[in-house]
Amino acid sequence: MNTDTREKNRPTNEVFIALAVLTLLEFLISYLDQILGQNLILPSLLGIAIVKAGLVAAFFMGILYEKNRRDIVLIVFIFPAVIALIIAVIPLFG
Amino acid sequence: MANTNETIVTHKTSLWPPFLAITAGSLGIALTFLSSGQFMLGIAILFSYLILLILFIVQETSTQKVKAEEERPYPRHFFMWIFLASEVLFFGLLIGVSFIIRLRSTAWADLAQLLIELFGFNFQKSGRIPPVWPNASDVLNIPLTAVNTFILILSSVTMVKAVESIEKDYKQGLRNFLFFTAILGAVFLVIQLFEYYNLFTSGFTPDSNLFGATFYLQTGFHGAHVFLGIIMVFFIALKAHKGGYSKLNYSGVEAVGLYWHFVDLVWIMLFTIIYLI
Numbered sequence: 001m002n003t004d005t006r007e008k009n010r011p012t013n014e015v016f017i018a019l020a021v022l023t024l025l026e027f028l029i030s031y032l033d034q035i036l037g038q039n040l041i042l043p044s045l046l047g048i049a050i051v052k053a054g055l056v057a058a059f060f061m062g063i064l065y066e067k068n069r070r071d072i073v074l075i076v077f078i079f080p081a082v083i084a085l086i087i088a089v090i091p092l093f094g
Numbered sequence: 095m096a097n098t099n100e101t102i103v104t105h106k107t108s109l110w111p112p113f114l115a116i117t118a119g120s121l122g123i124a125l126t127f128l129s130s131g132q133f134m135l136g137i138a139i140l141f142s143y144l145i146l147l148i149l150f151i152v153q154e155t156s157t158q159k160v161k162a163e164e165e166r167p168y169p170r171h172f173f174m175w176i177f178l179a180s181e182v183l184f185f186g187l188l189i190g191v192s193f194i195i196r197l198r199s200t201a202w203a204d205l206a207q208l209l210i211e212l213f214g215f216n217f218q219k220s221g222r223i224p225p226v227w228p229n230a231s232d233v234l235n236i237p238l239t240a241v242n243t244f245i246l247i248l249s250s251v252t253m254v255k256a257v258e259s260i261e262k263d264y265k266q267g268l269r270n271f272l273f274f275t276a277i278l279g280a281v282f283l284v285i286q287l288f289e290y291y292n293l294f295t296s297g298f299t300p301d302s303n304l305f306g307a308t309f310y311l312q313t314g315f316h317g318a319h320v321f322l323g324i325i326m327v328f329f330i331a332l333k334a335h336k337g338g339y340s341k342l343n344y345s346g347v348e349a350v351g352l353y354w355h356f357v358d359l360v361w362i363m364l365f366t367i368i369y370l371i
Contacts, residue, residue: 012255012258013251019247023365026370027236027370038205042205045366045370045371046366048366053359053362056247056362060254060351060355075175076175077182080180080182081186084183
């Protein structure tokens with residue numbers, strides 16, 4: 001038998017606060033495009049979005065507490081995302 | 095942690111999620127038929143998908159004895175993860191193609207030039223004039239959508255709280271938090287519809303330009319996923335109301351929770367890509 005070994009005391013409230021703060025930060029940064037410039041805005045906002053998505057996946061979806069978390073990240077997120085990117089980019093070659 | 099004298103059984107293997115994943119794949123075929131004018135065939139496929147979805151929900155909400163969890167080499171909710179992988183592919187393609195279209199436009203000329211030099215991409219392969227890409231803040235209501243993003247994140251929190259409640263066998267908590275999750279999801283959709291209404295009345299439609307087309311495509315599909323999520327939450331709330339879940343059996347709540355959080359995750363990416371950059 002395999003008992004439930006997941007962490008019961010998840011930092012849900014802390015993650016929520018982090019997500020709210022990051023959303024506010026994104027919102028504010030988007031208004032600084034004239035100051036920061038497109039080349040800085042784009043990676044900054046994408047970076048924050050990926051961190052937020054990572055927090056949701058790790059804590060809310062509970063991937064961090066799964067035994068097979070590396071496999072889940074690779075098979076569920078990375079692999080399909082790379083395939084999607086390749087399919088999207090293919091028409092740009094040639 | 096689990097009591098050493100008590101085995102908490104939370105996993106129920108189901109073939110429905112992969113089955114739905116395959117069916118969701120056929121959604122693309124249905125859309126192809128619809129766009130090519132073969133409406134009856136497209137609608138028949140869409141109708142089949144809805145029937146299968148309802149069967150899935152009924153199956154998930156039916157009270158049945160859960161078999162004891164055995165040692166297994168794959169993660170809990172394995173087939174739900176596979177279903178979500180198909181969703182990553184689906185939304186990845188939507189976002190990726192929209193991103194590429196945008197790179198062909200007037201919006202990111204510098205970035206496009208950089209990619210041409212680095213990878214040899216050919217953004218002008220079709221020979222068409224680069225599409226005009228308006229500034230999102232000129233067209234869309236970003237503050238309102240930021241609030242809406244906050245609401246969807248909050249709904250994820252209530253879903254986590256719902257799972258945590260049933261883990262502690264706090265059934266009233268499960269019912270309350272599922273109710274709040276469904277309400278917050280509904281509020282998100284109402285605000286999105288309000289946004290659509292304002293955009294349409296101001297003349298910004300899917301036909302306006304490529305920005306309009308990709309905007310409605312991405313946010314529309316996401317909204318449809320939220321709608322389906324609300325239906326799922328409603329059904330598990332119904333089952334919870336009938337006392338169908340306990341700390342020994344709540345895999346249905348977890349599975350719907352995974353879907354709900356995934357929809358939240360997709361919106362986090364869409365909000366940044368469509369509205370902010």
